[in-house]
Amino acid sequence: MTKAEVIVEISQKTGIDKADVSAALEGFFSVVKNSLSKGENVYIRGFGSFVVKHRKEKVGRIISQNKPIVIPAHYVPSFKPAKVFVEKVKSSDIPVVEKS
Secondary structure, rough: OHHHHHHHHHHHHOOHHHHHHHHHHHHHHHHHHHHHHHHOOOOEEEHHHEEEEEOOOOOEOOOOOOOOEEEEOEEEEEEOOOOOHHOOOOOOOOOOOOOO
């Protein structure tokens, strides 16, 4: 599902204009990004947590040149779904698609 499809679905379910839904969704994304960039986690009860994780410095390798490189310590955004969210997905009837 794309962002545009999410906007259309929310607009249909709530009766709110698509432009207003789009503005609210963009505002939400902006708040989450700004909070994470400041090192502040965002917790949404019943949905999940957007958290900042620290990755330690490590040595990687450029395989084609067989040279080691140092990957500096850095922060990455992460999402941890709430238990309610996980249970809803686990109990859903999503068809299993096997790779061939």
